[in-house]
Amino acid sequence: MLKTFRIGGVHPEDNKLTRSCRTGTAGLPKQAVFPLSQHIGAPAVPCVKRGDSVKVGTLIAAAGGFVSANIHSSVSGKVSKIDSVLDASGYRKPAIFVDVEGDEWEETIDRSDTVVKGCNLSPEEIISKVKDAGVVGMGGACFPTHVKLSPPKDANIECLIVNGVECEPFLTADHRLMLEHPDEILVGVSIIMKALGLERGCVGIEANKMDAVELLREKAREYNGIEIVPLRMKYPQGGEKQLIDAVMGRQVPAPPAIPANVGAIVQNVGTVFAIYEAVQKNMPLIQRNVTVTGKSVKNPCNLLVRTGTPISQLIEAAGGMPEDTGKLISGGPMMGRPLLSADVPVVKGTSGVLMIPRQEAVRAEERPCIRCAKCVSACPMGLEPYLMATLGEQGDWERAEKEDIMICIECGCCQSSCPSRRPLLDWVRLTKTTVGGIIRSRNAKK
Amino acid sequence: MENKLILSTSPHLHNGDTVERNMYNVILALIPALIASFLFFGVGSLVVTLASVVSCVFFEWSITKYLLKRDRSTISDGSAVLTGLLLAFNLPSNLPLYIIVIGSLVAIGVGKMTFGGLGNNPFNPALVGRVFLLVSFPAKMTTWPVTGQLTAYADAVTGATPLALIKQGAIDQLPPLGQMFLGNTGGCIGEVSVLALLIGFAWLLHKKVITWHIPVSIMVTVFVLAGVMWLINPETYANPLYHLCSGGVMLGAIFMATDYVTSPMTGKGQIIYGICIGLLVMVIRLFGSYPEGMSFAILIMNSVVPLLDNWCKPKRFGEVGK
Incomplete structure (x- = not known):
């Protein structure tokens, strides 16, 4: 019997249309837009001005406090303006606009495909590299990762739990990441374990991704203390509290308690990959996997996307927005945000773009509660x-x-x-x- | 096209469940019992059922339209049909039509629509109708045709039911248990065939319309209490299986006590509710003046549901064994 969390949960149809689609690329945008608030906490503070030239990986906005994150340019070109842009929240927020010219990268970034396994850095050095790279939680909450890696001193953390659950229907970005970059993820897990001084790491993956479970299990033999835990499918298993309950059988008490109170720390697989790239490749968080999907979409796909790319460009790559689209969503169908327009830029937390046909998007008429429980x-x-x-x-x-x-x-x-x-x-x-x-x-x- | 995008907050998916789906599944689950009643009581059962369903739907429609003056008719949601079916299933198959119509008016009018319609009634409407008839027409409501008169309706020959025999202490005259399980005994239209009701129960569980909590806790309580009395004195008290298979225990436990609107919301509350119904029904059967107490037991417990909802909270996340 596979593990799962104990209370409640539902079983939506998983609709993983893109589970076998190899991750492609979306191509460079003409203009990239970087909202200053892509994370929980204080907005980043711009450190470039209009007319400045930037490369891929150049710091353009610095963290505006401890709970905040750096933002780097994902393209090369010239800063055209600092203005407001409509983001996924539906509000206009300040952002840096960069007109793209060529594709020139900062020299410090290692762009090769070779997996760098060894890591001789101290925990402090690891955390500072993660902080410099502007890594945030990529499961959707976008909590700055360096803060999560600096738990209270009295916390007694026993286990790192890596969230490879991806319980949202339709989304497959994390699934593809695990299949296409298993070594990088496992190195990333070891790096986090080292940074926190942990002996044990568990990767929780739902049973609709058994290929990823087997692949990672095979590879994990080379690493110490990493266990792959297949989980019975049930939404919302990717919720931090539900995942800890499923993997460790412990429940985090009500706030202000945090996972560290029950000895756990959770990181999304996307975040783990970003940590690997930051620490081993000096690569700031400038791109991420995004699933572009929907039942009527012509070519649903998984794309490696530079942050700042307008979502409309991703939709073009998937064959355009279907005629019958009633709702455009950033994220998955259970917790994603409805978008006002497709001009919203991809940010660090964009896991998917979902187009829902009109007849499914309209809410049915509300009736009185029949107390069915x-x-x-x-x-x-x-x-x-x-x-x-x-x-x-x-x-x-x-x-x-x-x-x-x-x-x-x-x-x-x-x-x-x-x-x-x-x-x-x-x-x-x-x-x-x-x-x-x-x-x-x-x-x-x- | 862009400006036509719908903006509504998450979740953007629905599992497709509707009020109608639940109501029609319960109606479907009652079909085996309807067939069984036709096999045992003949045309009478169909006449009573039809009269009850039609009049319940009519009263719901007319009250909604002319008294409440609502634009939207609610008869298509299936709840009025269900009330009609359940009311009929609690009546003898030779009941005159005018009594059935009065029962339907009380069930829908007093039991349901006075409180605002589906979802707001504190008491099970079908049982309100049934108990009203029981106290208003005690003789007609407590004489039941014997089985096997397929073409008879008002003229059917009546006879003693197993419950009456149990009440009189005439344990030795009870029909064989197998016949009672099949439903070949006198009684209300829908309550006699335990087999048919259990098929309906399986369907409801399979379709996840109800959970096991209420029916099972009622059945276990009835079985245990009747068993204790039987062990004390098997000559005056019937075998607990007879108690389970007779009267309205099965119909009540599976279809009446589980009514969404009038039952508790949490598993814990539902079990307490079920146990109390079992207790009350056995107290009425063994020590009361009525041979049967299922309707009273359920109605009494209906009134406690808001309290049970307040007392029996689900375990919050973080409170469960750390």
Whole structure:
């Protein structure tokens, strides 16, 4: 029996249309746009000005604090302006625009395909290289990786868990990465283990990717302490808390507790690959794997994309946006963000571009709750979504806080299994934001 | 084309489940019991069922349109059909039509629509209708035709049901257990055939319409309590299997107590709810003046559901064994 997490979860159709598509390239854009806020924390501060020449890998914006990340140019050319751009959040945010000329790289970057296995750096040197390269969590949250690699001193971490779950339907970027770069990922795992002084690393992979499980298992024999853990398919197994529960059988308590409290630290495979490239190849985080897909898309594909490339260019590479497209999504269908326009640039956290046909994109009419309890059994956090939605509608924030609304991870299991098609997660988000604000102002008064 | 993109927040997928799908699956699960009732009670069972379904749907439609003045008719969601079916299944097959229509009006009108329709009623509408009829027409509601009269309706010959025999302590006159399992005994239309009801149960579990918690906890409680009494005195108390196979225990446990709207939301709450229904039904059967208590037990426990929902919270993530 394969392992999985204990509470709730759902089984959406996995629709991995691109599972056998070798990762191609999207080509260089004419203009690359780099939003200054591609991560959780303070926005980066520009260190170039209009008219400056940059190469691939040149630092263009420096971290604006400890919880922040450097941003490098992914193209060579001239900075044309620093202006605002519409990003995946739907807001206009400050960004650096670079007009592309040629493809000239910084000399320090090792662009060869050879796998560099040995690493003689100290933990501090590793973390500082990761920080310089602007690596952030690539599973979607975009938390700066150097912060995660510097856990509190009293934390007793036992195990590094690498997230190769990719439980979002449609997405295959991580799957292809594991198949095409297994050695790099395993070296990356050893580097992180070294940086944190760990003896044990586990790579969790869902059972719909047994080819990746077998390949990595075969290769992992050469490395000490790395175990490949196949997991039973269930969404949201790629959620940090669910993955730790599935792999180690431990549950991270409610915030402010973090994974380190139960002895775990989780990194996405994409992040592990970026760490490998940063440490062994001096390559800053300037490109990533993106799945471009959808049921009506002509050539769904996996692409290695430079950050800053407009999403419209990726859609062109996949054969253009289908006529029947009703919704354009950055990320997967369960947690991705709907886009206003295809001009939004690819950022460090863009894992996929999904086009949903109009008839599937329209929400069905909302009906009264019939108390079927399907949302309660679907919730992986043990919450009662039907109750949260009602409390939100009534504005009963106090009760919502007592019912632990703040532990909701917004995975969408409840709403996707509601027969009455109630917008449960919409209400939960509203309530969570309000309750979060109340808690912050209460703490500020103390 | 770009400006036509739909903007709505995640999740962007739905598993396709609908209110209708759940209702029609329950209706489908009741079909074996309907067939069984036709085989045992003949035309009468079909007349009663049809009358009940048609009048329930009619009352829901007319109340929605003329009293609540809502534009959207709710009869296509299947819940009124289901209420009609369940009400009919709780009636004898020789019941006069006017009584059935009154029962339907009380079930849909008083039991359901007064509270705002599907999803808002605290009590199971079919049982509200049934209990109303039971206290209003006690004689007609408690004489049941004997099986095998395929063309009879109002003129059917009636006889004692196994539950009445149990109540009288006439244990030795009970029909063989195998016949009771098949449903070849007197009783309400839909409750007699345990086999057909279990087929329906399997279907509901297979389609994930309901979970095992409520039906199993009711059945286990009834079996254990009846078993204890039987062990104490097998001459006055019936074998626990007779208690399970007689009256409305199976129909109630599988189809009535599991009604979404009027049952608890968490597994823990559902088990407590099931155990209490089992307890109440056995107390009424063994010590009350009615031979059967399933309807009362479920209605009483319906009233406790909001409390159970408040007490029985699911285990939050992080509270489970670390």
